[in-house]
Amino acid sequence: MEYLTVASQALLTSVFGWAAVSKVRTFASFRQSLRQMVPGRYVGVVAAAIVTAESGCALAVPVSAVVGLMACLGVLIVFCLGIGVLLVRGVSASCACFGAGGAPLGRKHLVRNGLLAGIALSGLVTNIDTAGELQMAGVLTAVFAGLIGAALLVSFDDLAELFMPSTAR
Numbered sequence: 490m491e492y493l494t495v496a497s498q499a500l501l502t503s504v505f506g507w508a509a510v511s512k513v514r515t516f517a518s519f520r521q522s523l524r525q526m527v528p529g530r531y532v533g534v535v536a537a538a539i540v541t542a543e544s545g546c547a548l549a550v551p552v553s554a555v556v557g558l559m560a561c562l563g564v565l566i567v568f569c570l571g572i573g574v575l576l577v578r579g580v581s582a583s584c585a586c587f588g589a590g591g592a593p594l595g596r597k598h599l600v601r602n603g604l605l606a607g608i609a610l611s612g613l614v615t616n617i618d619t620a621g622e623l624q625m626a627g628v629l630t631a632v633f634a635g636l637i638g639a640a641l642l643v644s645f646d647d648l649a650e651l652f653m654p655s656t657a658r
Contacts, residue, residue: 490615491623492631494558497612498550501561504605506547507643511587512540518585525582526575542637565606572598581617584646592646597653601645608638653657 512519520536527535542564550557572594575582584594641648 493615493630494554494612495631496635496638497558497608497615498554499632500608500638501558501605501612501635502547502550503636504542504642505550505561505564507639509540509543509547512536512543512585513577515547515585516540522583522585526571526580534647554612554616558609562606562609562613565602565609569599569602569606572602576639586646587643592650597645601642605622605642 516536519540523532523536542560546557546564548562549560575594576596576599580594582594584592584598586598642654
């Protein structure tokens with residue numbers, strides 16, 4: 490079970506790291522996407538806070554599983570609440586979650602963030618102090634699985650589009 494924690498750490502470090510780096514690379518576009526969601530005078534502060542939170546999670550997870558996974562879980566809960574509020578209010582905004590050109594916010598973003606929160610929670614639950622040593626092959630396999638999962642979740646918008654009914658053109 491401790492390998493699930495390792496896989497969770499690899500996945501969440503990758504996802505949060507990718508999100509933070511892509512937002513920094515396209516910071517002007519990211520700020521612009523927030524203008525539809527946040528009052529104008531708070532856009533800069535919110536953009537910086539999101540990048541800081543995501544960077545902090547990406548850095549904390551490999552250092553301390555408990556602290557990092559709890560931070561990820563907290564950030565993901567805040568993201569889910571924010572998206573939920575926007576959806577209830579009927580705000581139509583694009584998600585620049587992983588850089589410019591994101592899909593409009595919708596239920597699929599709640600699903601993705603819910604999956605990520607579940608992964609963080611499962612990593613926390615399985616982070617039981619065991620007397621056994623982790624085997625290198627198991628760690629490498631868990632990290633690889635986490636990286637594959639991260640790639641799938643970063644591409645979630647595109648994958649969801651493949652399986653969702655298309656609208657008339």
